[in-house]
Amino acid sequence: MPLLQSFRNFFMKNDFDFDAPVITLYGFHPQFRIFFAAMGIFFNNRESILRFVWPVICIKLAIVAVTLEGIFVYHGLEVKDYTFATECFCYFVLLGILPVVYVPIMLNKQSILQLADDMNNDFIYISSLGPKYRESFFKGHLVIYKLCYAWLAFTLIIAVMYITSTMFPLLWLCLFATQDENMIRPLMFPMWLPKDDPYRTPNYEIFMTIQLIFCFLYIQTFCVYVYLEFHILLHYYNLMELLIMDFGVIFEGLDESVVYLPSSDPRRVEVQNALNKRMGRIIEWHLSIFKAIETVSSVYGPPLCYQVMFTALALCLMGYQIADKLDHGKVDLIFCMLFVGALIQLWIPCYLGTMIRNKGFAVGDACWNCGWHETSLSRMLRNDILILIYRSQKPVVIKFTGLPHIQLETFSSIVSSAYSYFNMLRQYNAEM
Template sequence: MAAMIKKIKSFYNKENTNYSTGYVDPFEFHQTFYQMLVNFKVADLKNKNPPSYFNQNMILFIVALMATIICFCSFHHGLETSDLSLITEAGTYTIVLSYKLIILSCTRRNLPQYHNLLKAIKKDFEYICSEGEKYRAQYFEEQLLTWKICIVMCTFNAGIGIAMNIFAYLSLFYFMATHDADTEESRPLLFPFWIPNVDLTESPIYEVTFMFGNVTAILYCYNYTFMMQTEIVWIRQIIAKADVITWKLQDLLVDVYPTTNKEESEYFAKLIENRMRDIINHHQSMYSLLEDYAIVYKKLLMFEQTISSPLVCLSAYCIADRLDNGEFQGILLLLCLTTIVVYLIPSLLCTYLAIKVNSVCDACWGTPFWNAGSVIRPYMVLIMQRSLRPLPLQAPGFKNISIETFSEKMTSAYSLFNMLRA
């Protein structure tokens, strides 16, 4: 057991990876991230004949579509029968499962943006391992933190999928142990499935439906792991670019001093020009990557912002309502907590991203560029102005993606929950 824990810690801390010297392959460094992209047919840069996007992703889409339709049928049945408990539970799962369809469709439509991300990561690693060697230690500290965050997120998502299946089996075992043949209770399912003119409680339909629900939960968590891990790496890579720009701005006038010698003046001017060109290239690259991120994730973030409050409210209400009737809904409790966590993470990351992008302006102010000649002043002013702009993640009718918005949405969910329970 001790040896296994030691191996896990070694893997988590990358103790067997030497990134202090030589070239570091970014796709080996972030191996879980790259392997997930390969699995989802988003990128396989080492394969000259990459596989089709379909196959696995088509299976994921079909399973999610079937589960969404069945849950919507349950929701409609709840409306017809005025079953508030079924309405809230089926409505919650319909929203959650429809999100998976949106994730898969966005992935399919935005393949060029994913490729741009991979190219940007590869280019940045090449720069740090060559021209930017002096920033290697700082840069890879941030990359190691990115790796650790991804591992924690993958473990969390996998744990949620496994826990939902465990709860489903425990519920079934408990039902079998306590079921009275004279009662009309039906065997439990992971999702509140209902199909017209079909009795899902009878064998073998029940067994098929039970396994379908469990597989759907596992596949959903698998798909969400891909989405969240890619989002984490993407935002952290933009932050890493902002750090490189800040470090280079701090070094812009290193070994440069006022002089009356013409040759020295020309040398310093050329040196500053080369350094400034490098800074501008990195700054433009950062915004290109930020725009690609917005193209892929803006719709998803807006959807999360829209559904987070009602989803938390409905799941919490359903848990409380079932608890009043003596039934504990562990699966819905997991769903409620997971919704809060997975909405909190992008809110935290985007808040930190905005701070980092704005910090480029502070780095410019920390550089005495007024002593560097009139040539670079307009560029410095342009960089500062651009760094102070809002992130391209806003849309009419929506709020900023931030911790403040997360807090407002959770407060709204709590208020709605109290209104329903009143």
């Protein structure tokens, strides 16, 4: 029970001081810098050559894995073993995204570091604001913190299922199987060699070790990439919530009568400065949101393009594997979990894209409904209000060359395409 309570305190951040005078991004989310360091972004020694070591190793291993899976796919089609071919092509698609994740992140190092510094400055600044702002902002980031570990736990469960589904049969084979049972030692992923047996010693031990490495590599790369993506997007979603709150109090506590005083009157100047300061913070936050989404688009655009292009194929092939096993009276639990994971990894950016787009339009609505028509003070901010309403009509969306706007409509379209491919593949297999 103490262990369970410790885990609960860690997950809920019960021991964190939410009333501290200064809270930083890295203090609230210690995992943020650790995960970026694994992607080749160092926050302390930023120019260290060591930051390239792990990404280069991962990229080279991923290229080797994709090449091997491509050979397996060709062999499966050549011998008309379509179950083997589709499973290998599924892994070909999944592993192919790893270089696409690493390369843009390393090429956009300065943009990422600037984005992280801006997010950290947001934390420090909001720490100095009133309880209403602090509670809203840190409550939102507590959700991000929980989602991080929930997502990592889900992906780890899939990895553990892959490992245990191989290790348990191997353990049984080593302990209880007799020599005349003629059983083959299992691997996590199917293998084939042109003039050799991948299941004989020492081939089996080598390939098993390599597959365990790739299982860890995929979790460390792709799943961390998804987390960092939704962390950044949700940070700016929370910032838009504060921006909307600012509109609700923009005219609060100010004397309307100063509007009729000369522009040089000290009372009018004081009110004008207060209004300019409040609107200036709104405009600064609004511009930072557009800048951040532009950075996310440039950094994560290539892997998002890959996801949009190939997720339909991956879902189709996973569905085919599940249906093929069901036809033989078996339930492929691992591929069922993998299918759910593939849906979630696409749904996350699409759902967040829709949330941010709608919240961006909500900023314009909040500006329109801020009570400008009920107070004469609006005359002192007329141009600023008009410009911000006009700017808020521009959708806050992730956009990249060749990439549709990432939103729920995109998710629906990809799932529909996957279902169409699945039906075509099943029909073709039935005719064969």
